[in-house]
Amino acid sequence: LKLMPQDVKGYQALPPHTTKGPGLTATTATGTTNITVGATHSMRRKRRGTYASKACTFCREKKTACDGKPVCFQCLRRSLKCEYRTVSQTILNAIPAGSQIMDKAEAVENADAAVLLGILKHLPEEKALKALHLLKQGYRPADIGSAFRGHSLGLPQLPFYRAGLPPTHSSLEFELMMRHPVAYPAWAPVQSSNLEMEQLLLPSKIVGDGSRPPLTVGTNDDYSYPSLLSEQRGKQSSGFTQLIVPPRPSKLYGNRLLGVEITHWTNIPISNDFAIAVLQNYFETDHPLIPLFDVDLFLDGLLCMTQFCSRLLVSAIFAWACQGYATYEPESTMIGHAFYEEAKKLWQQEKTAGADHICTVAAVHYLAITAISLGAGAEYVEYLHEALEMAKRLGLFNVSPSEGPDLKSYGEPDAQRATAQTAWALFNCLTIYYHLIVLDLFRPLIRQNDVSTLRLRSFTSKQATPEAVYKASTNQLKRIVLFYRQAFPESSSCLFWHSALLYLANAILREAKTSGQSPEWRFYFRLCIASYQTLYCSFRLAKGITISLLSMGLERGFVGVRYAKAVRRDLELRGKHHDVSDRVPHSLVVDLDLAVTDPSAAQAERLVQRFQELKLHETENDEELPAGS
Structure with a gap:
């Protein structure tokens, strides 16, 4: 391509328009020059501004360009406070x-x-x-x-x-x-x-039909429990909004339960009708929450003597299920205690033999939660530890993510199904335990005055303090308790969630110190108390815990006298069918904060005694809870 030479007037001649290409060669008076068109175009292209991955609140609202600096140019020019309220x-x-x-x-x-x-x-x-x-x-x-x-x-x-x-x-x-x-x-x-x-804050009323099955098969045996139910039906407390009725015959398992012969599995002389009623109630109430075994496989084992049922598992299930069935048949509490003693002996034999089995894992966990209902705190910790250790040996926990579970190692498909059921149920149980451990772990730290300056370096948040972690787990417990109480009528006869109630009530009383006039804590405290009132129909342990929590609230000025007296009267009416002592065990700790410095004063026995020593005199202005509720 020839370039025009400069004319006589001194003007430079313009070159003709060139087409796009990888490169062009220009010949001048002095020689030939290579010109890269792509480079020429890039030089003419305007330089783009710096890209900002985020914009401040003002620039987002005005839809203007933001440079993303801590104080952006737009806010600096307008003398505005530059804020970033974005979420990933x-x-x-x-x-x-x-x-x-x-x-x-x-x-x-x-x-x-x-x-x-x-x-x-x-x-x-x-x-x-x-x-x-x-x-x-x-x-x-x-x-x-x-x-x-x-x-x-x-x-x-x-x-x-x-x-x-x-x-x-x-x-x-x-x-x-x-x-x-x-x-x-x-x-x-x-x-x-x-x-x-509002109805969630009121305890439930138990309604019986007076047609429960006979408990035992004999009257001269040491394990005979004469029924006093007909004498005590009319003594149930009244005036409650929610009603709990005995479960109707199960359509899913009714026909299969009719073939149960309980004498093949236990030495406790109970009738088949009573065993069927207890199992039916358990399948309808507790099992949806803690399904530690596959029901179909368990019934197959119960009827056909397969590997998915054992004497230890049957005794452990009845030790727990009879406690819940006491809502409708009060004397079943004593039968449950007899099953508990039998299950403990069978467990000692299993430990001596050293045999690990999926049924044994479920049975030992039933022993652990039964120990709670009977107030045996030390035995509960021991059983829970033994159940988890056996679960690890069976490969239910601590499996490396890189390896993954080997399903074939668990045996046939039915064995795999039973193993998966128990593993998943134990994991659900441990979820509640996890939040309880978090609260206990940070409890000593949040009692310190300089806790706000203590940072947890494993987190990136500026609010990573023990107080924030404690509150996060408390929020989870609030939702767990509210959801279960609201969505599951079975919560009225299941003690399994009692730990969540106890820890939440303690956290709520602590929250009341700092929340001022915030009404949220009052709602959750009354929710815990109403839940314990309902549970007392089945579990006598609930009365001591309820009175202890009221004692804590009265001493701190968070609970009104009228409300405390109303709850106490309700407990007295509800517990008339308990013909055994409902004195709480001395080892049961209720005031979890006080237990950090004075464990003996935090026990339920001491708290109940302090409640009895309080002079509950009502005043004209006394409310259910303090002002503002």
Whole structure:
């Protein structure tokens, strides 16, 4: 390509337009020059600005370019406070459907608005219009709600709205949700009306039909338990909103249970009808929560003498199931204790033989939870440890993720199914235990005055303190207890979740010291007390724990005298069918915070004694709980 030479007037001649190509050669008066067109175009291209992966709140709202600096150019030019309120996509993906992220101030404002809406529903039309007029004038919903709250019906509504909302999460709690989504799942809001939430705070009433099966097969044996049920049916307490009725015959297992011959599996002389009733009640109540064995395989073993049933497992199941069945047949508590003693002897024989079996793992765990119901704390720890050690030896836990479980090593498909069932049930049990351990682990640290300055370096959050971890596990327990009490009527006759109730009640009383007038703690404390009241129909241990918690609340000024006396009267009515002593064992610790410094004073026996020494005198202004509830 020839370039035009410079003309006589001194102007440089323009070269003709070139086409795109890998390169062009230009010939000048002095020689030939190689020109790369791609390079020329890149030189002409404008330089792009620096890419910012995030934008501040102001730039997001205005949809303007943000440089992503701690104080961006747009905010600096306008003398604005530069804030970044962004959440990573990983956290957003973990939020359940139906919930959203909001800051604390926005959450409180929404709760106040919900309270006001509930109050407006019960106001006369004239007052409701006045409230709307105040709202249009710019008054805050919280102030309007306070002015008209005296016109609302029933219990104060604010605790129910607060309890239904997801808890306010700290940055550490979000980090825990990301690192450990199984132990710290994200919870959706509770979908319940105020009436349903209010009923959860009232203990349930047990309704019997008076047609229970005979307990024993003889009357001259040492294990005979004459039924006094007909004399005591009329003495049950009354005035409760929720009703618990005996379970109807199971459609799933009724026909198969009819073939049970219990004398093949135990030396305790109970009737087949009573054994069927206890198993039926267990399958309908406890087993959905703690399915430590596959029901179909267990019934096959019970009827056909297969490997999926054993004398130890049968005795351990009845030792536990008879405690829950005491709701309908009070004397079954004593039968359960006899099964417990028999199961302990069988377990000693199994340990001597040194044989590990999946049925034995389930049986020992039943012994552990039965020990709780009978107040044998030391035996509970021993049994739980032995069950977990055997589970490890059988390969249920501590399997390397790189190796993965070898299903063939567990035997035939039925054996694999039984093993998987027990492993999964134990894992669910350990989830609650995990949060209890977290609370115990950080309990001594949160008692220190300088705890806010103590950082946990294994976390990246600036709020990584023992207090924040303690609160995160407390929030999980709140949702577990609320969900189980709300969704499962079986909670009324199952003691398995008692540990969650005890630890949550202690955490709530501690929260009451710092929450001021926040009503949420009152809701959860009453929820725990009502749950224990209902459990006392089956488990006499619940009375001592309930009285101990009331004693703690009275001494700290968080529980009103009227409420404490009402609960005590209810317990006296509910426990008339307990013909054995309901004195709590001296080793049972209820005040978990006090146990750090004075274990003996934290025991239930001492707390019950202090409750009896308190002079419960009501005043005219005394409420169920202190002011503000």
